[in-house]
Amino acid sequence: MTKQVLLIEDEPNIIEAISFILSRDGWQVRSHTGGAGAMEMVRARRADLIILDVMLPHRSGFEILADIRADPELGATPVLMLTARGQRKDREMAERAGASRFMAKPFSNAEMLEAVRALAGGAGGL
């Protein structure tokens, strides 16, 4: 069964590029723009991996991550956090909030693929 990735990101062309490369790698990608309604999407999709931007309109990625980790059914889902600020402070905050991995923008497609494969154990369809 193909593994699912949920991408929560407010930059439409990043969504399109990541969706393309992950789809070509065998992942089923769903996306959601912005922080509002993100938890509803997380609960509805039950993805194998969540890629979550830190700086989102309406709700920050850290808040959404805290909600995910507090939910008994979703708490174990691997979460890859993206931020445009690769500062140590953000990395530490992401680790404290329970991020599985942290990736600073701008990243390469190869780095993204490697991180997704490492966190979700390879695409289910391949």
Added chain:
Amino acid sequence: MNRNDIGSAGATKPGAIAGAITGTRIRERRLERGLAQGALARQAGISPSYLNLIEHNRRRIGGAILLRIAAALGVEPQALAYGGEAALIDGLREAAADAPAGADAAPELDRIEEFAGRFPGWAHLAVATLRRAQGEARRADALTDRLAHDPHLAASLHEVLSVVTAIRSTASILTDTAGLEPEWQARFHRNLGEDSQRLAAGAERLVSYLDDGPGTGRDILSPQDELDRFLDGHGHRFDVLEQGGDPGEVLKRAGVPSGTGAHVLIAAALECYALDARMLPEAALSAAIARLGTAPLALAQDLGVPVPLIFRRLAAMPEDVAGPVGLVSADASGAILGLKPLPGFAMMRLAGACPLWPLFRAGAQPGMALRQRLVQPGRDARPVLALTAAEEAAPGGFNMPPLMRSYMLLLPAPVEASPEAPLPVGNSCRICPRHACTARREPSILPEPMTPDAPSF
């Protein structure tokens, strides 16, 4: 010309005496009076060769010899001994502390005074360079802090980096994906076009913000630095407020952007100044000083006002009325809140002050004014008279102590012998040579003083 002859024309400019050290001042005064070295030496009861060493700052001087030389020259001893030399030498020590470890040639710490005396211009340049470097370091810290906490800048950077990420990812897809379908190619080319335009616009906005926004130049100093610069720039005195003017107008003319930390601090300082000036007008204080001198307790009793108010008002008086006055204030945590320097007593905000300063005892005894002579390290250091008092800045409540603020007024101490030795204090531990000091927070980079007349614990 003798390379040591720093007192001759060409080597010491007119006016340079104010910043020179004791030996240089003696030589200047002697030459002004047309006195031969031998004649002055005889009058002072020392040998000409010893006076020569003193004049070239190769021997330290104080006590009886200084008094005799001053009398022979017909000047007050303070005119020879009191000045900026202690601050200059402390500045050189700071510069030495900043010297890179493992450098081929380490600064000769045991010859700092000699260096300052023989080459005052170079010494001042070294200290000025250090101050500039410290200023740049503070600006860098403030900029780093701003990068981390300025929400507008963070949002702008996020926008730019997000577009860069999209461009990088899209371009990689176009170049790395073999046999990419034409519709995908067209789609990603369109995305690249859009993103490149957004990147250009975002970069322009960011540059514009950095150039023109409330963040460049003044703002990247800390608010406290801004306050210090503002007060120093006005000599810690505001004639408009002395005449009952509106502090809001002074603030407006200062041109500090509203909403900034500096604006808040400067506004509070001006309000405090205006209130003080209303409570104790300059005319009343000047008249009292003419009758009683600058003794703060006598002034406070005569005028019926609190001692800390006298301190603040003395620090605002012109020097021809109250003489040189330094003032430093601190909160209950020991953080320095305000600082008006007194030449000869080195103070710096950044590195943490000497915990032996009576300033830090004042808060524990708010009703008691302390009076103590202090001396900082260095054989040329002159004692200062420190007077401290504390006042309640905000009242307490249930389970809430009152908020105390402590003040230390600094005045030049008389050179004459006193039955009580001045308390040896420092500036900051790192550049204080009193290794055995029990109040030491961190090791000093300086060697122990070797001179027998150096103050010690």
